[in-house]
Amino acid sequence: MRHPVQKLYYCARNKFLYTGIAGTIQVFDTASESLLRQWEAPEIPSVVEKKQNQQQQQKEEIQSAFTGERGGSISNGKVEVEVATGDEEGVAVKKRKMNDITSSPRVTPATVPVIERRSTPEPAQKRKKVSFREAPGMGGCSSQKRLNLVTNMVGTSSGRHLVVATNEDKTVRVFRVSGLVKGREGHKEEDVKGGLKLLSERQMPKRLCSLQLLENKQFMSEEEETVANGVVIICGDKFGDVYSLPLIHNLDDTETSTPAPATESAQNGSSAAPEPERKVPRDTGIITTARNKRAARKATEMKSRNSIANLQAKELQFKHKLLLGHISLLLDVVPVTIQVELPDGEKKWRTWILSADKDEHIRVSRYPHSYVIEGFCLGHNSYVSKLLVPSFDQQTLISGGGDDYLLRWDWKAKEVLQKLDLKEHVANVLEIVKHNKEKIKESNISGGALVVDSEDEFQTSVTGLWEFKDEVHKRNQVLVSVEGLPALFVFTQNVTGTFEYTTTAGVQGNVLDVAVIGNRILVSIDSQSTPYRLPTLGEGTELIDCLQPEEDHKHFGIRTDHDKLVTTINSKASWGITAEQKEKLNDFLYGAKHLRKFESEERGGD
Numbered sequence: 068m069r070h071p072v073q074k075l076y077y078c079a080r081n082k083f084l085y086t087g088i089a090g091t092i093q094v095f096d097t098a099s100e101s102l103l104r105q106w107e108a109p110e111i112p113s114v115v116e117k118k119q120n121q122q123q124q125q126k127e128e129i130q131s132a133f134t135g136e137r138g139g140s141i142s143n144g145k146v147e148v149e150v151a152t153g154d155e156e157g158v159a160v161k162k163r164k165m166n167d168i169t170s171s172p173r174v175t176p177a178t179v180p181v182i183e184r185r186s187t188p189e190p191a192q193k194r195k196k197v198s199f200r201e202a203p204g205m206g207g208c209s210s211q212k213r214l215n216l217v218t219n220m221v222g223t224s225s226g227r228h229l230v231v232a233t234n235e236d237k238t239v240r241v242f243r244v245s246g247l248v249k250g251r252e253g254h255k256e257e258d259v260k261g262g263l264k265l266l267s268e269r270q271m272p273k274r275l276c277s278l279q280l281l282e283n284k285q286f287m288s289e290e291e292e293t294v295a296n297g298v299v300i301i302c303g304d305k306f307g308d309v310y311s312l313p314l315i316h317n318l319d320d321t322e323t324s325t326p327a328p329a330t331e332s333a334q335n336g337s338s339a340a341p342e343p344e345r346k347v348p349r350d351t352g353i354i355t356t357a358r359n360k361r362a363a364r365k366a367t368e369m370k371s372r373n374s375i376a377n378l379q380a381k382e383l384q385f386k387h388k389l390l391l392g393h394i395s396l397l398l399d400v401v402p403v404t405i406q407v408e409l410p411d412g413e414k415k416w417r418t419w420i421l422s423a424d425k426d427e428h429i430r431v432s433r434y435p436h437s438y439v440i441e442g443f444c445l446g447h448n449s450y451v452s453k454l455l456v457p458s459f460d461q462q463t464l465i466s467g468g469g470d471d472y473l474l475r476w477d478w479k480a481k482e483v484l485q486k487l488d489l490k491e492h493v494a495n496v497l498e499i500v501k502h503n504k505e506k507i508k509e510s511n512i513s514g515g516a517l518v519v520d521s522e523d524e525f526q527t528s529v530t531g532l533w534e535f536k537d538e539v540h541k542r543n544q545v546l547v548s549v550e551g552l553p554a555l556f557v558f559t560q561n562v563t564g565t566f567e568y569t570t571t572a573g574v575q576g577n578v579l580d581v582a583v584i585g586n587r588i589l590v591s592i593d594s595q596s597t598p599y600r601l602p603t604l605g606e607g608t609e610l611i612d613c614l615q616p617e618e619d620h621k622h623f624g625i626r627t628d629h630d631k632l633v634t635t636i637n638s639k640a641s642w643g644i645t646a647e648q649k650e651k652l653n654d655f656l657y658g659a660k661h662l663r664k665f666e667s668e669e670r671g672g673d
Contacts, residue, residue: 446474473558
C-alpha cells in the first residue's frame with residue numbers, strides 16, 4: 068500500500084513543485100520535470116519507546132547517585148545497596164534489595180530506607196495495566212513510530228523561503244531554498260539547486276490548522292534580506308489561537324507577547340528580596356462563609372492565570388504575538404491585504420485577518436490591531452472549514468464547510484452576495500459512483516466497499532477551495548473539493564462578478580490537494596482510502612492526476628499518462644504504509660465527522 072501525497076505547493080517564481088508525502092518533502096523542477104532534492108522530518112518515537120527511554124534515563128540517574136555515595140548498583144530493575152554493620156574489628160557487609168525503587172519520582176541516596184532481608188518470599192508483582200494506545204491489535208502505536216505528517220506548506224513570493232508545519236511535533240520550520248543552476252566545488256548539498264537549508268524550528272503549543280504568509284507590500288522591491296524581514300508567518304491552531312511569527316528567527320531574540328508575571332519589586336526596579344510566599348490553608352472542602360468563598364474563588368483564578376502564563380512563557384521561547392482567539396475550534400485563517408482610499412484621497416495598504424471556526428462564524432479582524440473586530444459574516448448553518456479570497460477579486464470571499472452550498476461574500480460589508488448550490492452536483496457524482504460500482508463487480512476489478520448507499524446519507528463537507536486562472540480561455544474559475552468524492556466542482560466568474568457552475572472534473576481517487584501550474588491542474592488523490600471509499604475503474608496506483616481544459620472551453624480532461632512531471636512524481640514517491648498507519652492517516656485526511664455537532668449541541672445542550 069502506497070502512502071498518498073497529502074500536500075502540494077507550487078512556487079511560480081522558481082518553478083518548483085513541493086510535495087508532502089508522510090513526513091518527507093520532495094522538490095521537483097517543473098521546467099526539467101525532474102526530482103531535485105528531498106527532506107525528511109524527524110521521526111517521533113512510539114509511546115512504548117518513550118516510556119523505555121524515560122525509565123532507562125531514571126535508572127542511570129539513580130545508579131550514578133548510588134555509585135557515588137553508597138557504592139550500590141542496579142540489577143534487573145532492583146537497586147542493591149551495600150550497608151556496613153558490626154563492630155570495629157570486622158565489618159559485615161550485607162546487601163539490601165529494594166524492589167521498584169525506580170518508580171519513585173524523587174529518590175535520593177539520603178532518603179532510601181535500608182530494610183533487612185527477610186526469608187519470606189517477595190510479593191507477586193501487580194499486573195501492569197495496558198493502555199489502549201499500547202494494546203496490540205487495538206489500533207495503537209506501540210510497535211511503530213508515529214507518522215510526523217507534513218500538514219501545511221507555503222512559500223514567499225520571491226521563492227527563496229519555504230515554511231512547513233508538521234503535526235506530531237507541532238513545529239514550524241523555515242527553509243532557505245537554493246536556486247543555483249548546478250553545484251559548485253565546495254558548496255554543500257543544500258546550496259545546490261532545489262536544496263533546502265533549515266533556518267529555524269519553532270515548536271507551537273498546539274497542532275496547526277492553518278499556515279499563511281503576510282508580506283509587507285512596501286518591502287517588495289527591496290533587497291532579499293529586507294523582504295525576508297518584512298514577511299510574517301500567520302499560523303492558527305485548532306484550539307482557537309492565531310499567532311504571528313517573524314519569518315527570520317533570531318536565536319538571541321526571545322521576546323514574547325506573554326511574559327511570565329513579574330513581582331512588584333521587579334516592576335519598581337528594586338533589588339530587594341521578594342516577599343515570602345503566603346501560606347494558603349489546606350482546602351478541606353468545607354467553605355462556610357461568603358467571605359471564604361470569595362477568597363477561595365480568587366485564589367483559584369490567580370493560580371490558574373499564573374499557571375497559564377508560565378506555561379506559555381515556557382513553551383514559546385521565541386518572538387511571537389498572540390493576535391486573536393476563538394472560543395470554538397478554529398478551522399481556517401486567511402490574511403487579506405488591499406489598498407484603501409483614506410478620506411484625504413491618499414491610498415494606503417491595509418490588512419485584515421479572516422478566521423473561520425466550528426460554530427459557523429467568520430470573523431473579520433484588523434491587523435496588527437487584531438483586538439478590533441470589525442464584524443462577523445454570518446450565514447452558514449454548519450461549520451466553516453475553508454475560506455478563499457481570490458487574487459483576481461480580493462473584495463470577494465468564498466466560504467464552504469459542512470453545508471451543501473458555498474457562500475460568496477462582500478467580506479468588508481459582511482453581506483452575502485450569492486449562494487452556490489452543491490447538493491445537486493454531489494448527487495450526480497454519487498450516481499456515477501454507483502454505476503462504476505456495478506461495473507467493478509462485473510469486471511472483477513478490486514475496489515473498496517461503498518459506504519454510502521444514497522445521497523441523503525452522504526453529508527457534504529468542503530475540504531478545499533482553489534483559484535484557477537485559465538490564461539488560454541481568459542476566464543477566472545474556482546475549484547471545489549468535497550471530502551470522499553473523486554471530483555472537482557468548477558465554478559466560473561462572469562462579467563458581473565457572480566459565479567456559475569461550469570462542470571465537474573472527475574479524477575481517479577478522493578481529492579486531497581491541488582496545485583495549479585500554468586494551465587495544468589495537478590490533483591493529489593487517495594485511491595486506496597477506506598472512509599467514503601468510492602470505487603473507480605482505475606487500478607488505484609496513481610498518486611497525482613493531471614487535468615487540463617478541453618477545447619470546448621467547458622470540460623476538463625485527464626492527461627496523467629501524457630504528463631512527464633506527473634509520471635516522475637508517481638514513480639519517485641514509493642513510500643509504503645501499513646494498514647494500521649493507513650487507518651490513522653484516514654483520521655487525519657477524513658476528519659469531517661468530528662466537526663459536526665450532535666443534536667444536543669444544536670439544541671443548545673438541552
